[in-house]
Amino acid sequence: MPSNIYSNTDKILIAVDCIIFGFDKGALKILLIKRDFEPELGKWSLMGGFLKEEENLDEAAIRILYDLTGLRTIYMEQLYTFSKVDRDPVARTLSVAYYALIDIAMHDKELIQNHSAQWFSLDKAPDLIFDHNKMVEKAIARLKRRALSKPIGFELLPPKFTMRQLQKLYESILNKKLDKRNFINKINSFGILVRLDEKDTNASKKGAYLYTFDKVKYDEKVLEGFNFKI
Amino acid sequence: MPSNIYSNTDKILIAVDCIIFGFDKGALKILLIKRDFEPELGKWSLMGGFLKEEENLDEAAIRILYDLTGLRTIYMEQLYTFSKVDRDPVARTLSVAYYALIDIAMHDKELIQNHSAQWFSLDKAPDLIFDHNKMVEKAIARLKRRALSKPIGFELLPPKFTMRQLQKLYESILNKKLDKRNFINKINSFGILVRLDEKDTNASKKGAYLYTFDKVKYDEKVLEGFNFKI
DNA sequence: TCAAAAGTGTTCTGTTTACACCCATGG
DNA sequence: CCATGGGTGTAAACAGAACACTTTTGA
Structure with missing residues (x-):
């Protein structure tokens, strides 16, 4: 921890971005949204938001995911914090990436459509804004490691x-x-x-x-x- | 990323804390410092500092570690970001934990003494401030996983x-x-x-x-x- | 001469891999 | 009646685990 005092240190914006995995028709998919605001309006990106003063990162990730899918009790895990100085052209922003596993059949389809979000097979996903491609890559690697070391499927498959x-x-x-x-x-x-x-x-x-x-x-x-x- | 605008979002302090592993006399050790400032003056903690506006997290971790040990080309990896709202009693602070592996014989002993730092065997380490105990726990688990999946030792052992x-x-x-x-x-x-x-x-x-x-x-x-x- | 650490292979067991045929049914 | 996907077992190869004695030499 610091050897200087807190007061003259830099405060920074914290984003939380979610890589949401689903499984449908024999293929692993991710949920992406088309941005309806600047910068990068019209491009595809992960679902994200900013960390608020009164919540921790897990809570922020849960809130953001709920806003998009209507799902609450799902599997989520912190992945990595991305911090390249110019990763966001508008302002210095750190982004903490989370990945989530959801049963595609359970989510609220209307909510997702209202966000102009869409499921993409991994191999057919479009290019993403900022460093979101890297985030997805890292999430896939993590999911692979997880699948080899723990059971997986409960979160992604329907009950039967x-x-x-x-x-x-x-x-x-x-x-x-x-x-x-x-x-x-x-x-x-x-x-x-x-x-x-x-x-x-x-x-x-x-x-x-x-x-x-x-x-x-x-x-x-x-x-x-x-x-x-x- | 955001569905609101950047301007009215909360900016937050970002700390970087380092779990520094070394190996000496047959035992795995961590480097801790005795705090010479408030809060928690006199208690043991990990070595840390704050992220600056013009650097990314890896750079901050390298800088902080260099300040303490005088070592530059060492193995470091981002571990996890800790975000409990009240984790630091003075101000809302996120801490990104890094873990490092160093050869104890190579570091600058004077530098370390000037920081009133000390090596502790894992089982004899004192209680740490804030959530630093959790950080160490997580770092040990990560190091274990790493040792089972990749060669380890180059960073921790002397050349021969x-x-x-x-x-x-x-x-x-x-x-x-x-x-x-x-x-x-x-x-x-x-x-x-x-x-x-x-x-x-x-x-x-x-x-x-x-x-x-x-x-x-x-x-x-x-x-x-x-x-x-x- | 003996205490203390170093060096060295084999057998047994469990796990992983490769592989092919019959079954049930709807169209 | 046949095309489609479902279900089932075994043998060979490999990797992991258990295990004990001899060597060297400084004190």
Whole structure:
């Protein structure tokens, strides 16, 4: 901490920007908004806002995400603080990036449309303003690391899902094809899934078993971590 | 980014606090300073300072660390941004924590003494001001993760070191005893060490071979990462 | 001569990988 | 009746874990 006094030090604006991940139709997506204000009006950017005097960063991130999606109890984590001096052309601003995982089916679609926001597959996302591309890159790397060390899926999938959906989620996060049998053996070895007596016949004639997460065991595994390595 | 204008938003002080790790006599240590100013005069804290208008966070962290240790080319990484509203009783302040790895033998001892700073073994460190204990905790967890996924030691050990020193370093980071033979086999499988024709006879009568890192292969492994798992 | 640290390989066990066929059903 | 996606097991290769004795030499 300081060896000078607080009074003659520089105060700076703090932005919070959110990388919001969702999963839909077998692909990992991010939520972007089209800016309706200067600078960079009309360009795509992450959802963000400024930190207020009376809240901490987590609270700011939750508030900002709620304003856009209407969702409150979702998974969010602080990612990194970006501080390049000229990162924002208008004023010196630090931005603390957060990433969030949400179930696309749960969000408030109207809210999102009112913000002229849109979901983009990772490989089809447009160029973003400022240093937002870097933020997204870092968030993807973090998500990948997380997927390899802890269970993931509860936050991104609907309450009931098929084994194939879960595999596709992992494939799109890790960005590689996985072997069906090895994936199932591995995921079952963690004991975090419950197979229901229901089938989903949307994708196949035979129908695929639906699963849910055993939330107790899931949370245990989140705490202790594991080595996915597949 | 903002959906309001920049002008009526809150500006906030940004501190940068550094968790400085060193390794000496078989134990992992951190560098702490005794505060000679209010608030919390006389208590132990991390080394820190405030971000200036014309620098980014990495630059601030480097500057602050140089002021204390006289070292410039060391390993530093941003850890996390702490933002509890009342974390600093004097003013609303965000603190961006950085952690650094340095070779204890290389630093400027006088500089450190002039700052009334001192090295503490992790288990003997005093209570720290504000949220600095939390910062240290998080830094240790990060260092642990790093040691399991990338080579570590170049930054913390002297240029020549024994296999036993390297093992002790891992043991003190991972906080558990490792099997001597398994450790050597594993570390050799990475091909990042060069055995010299010199021996160190400080610790034993027989003398232990000295090693250096093959910096090229070391850096390759830093980039690609590995799975230590031992 | 003995105490203290250094050096060195093998076996066993568990995990990861690669791989192919039958099933159910709607169109 | 056949195209489409769903479900299932095993063997080979590899990586991790456990483990004990000999060497050197200064005191």
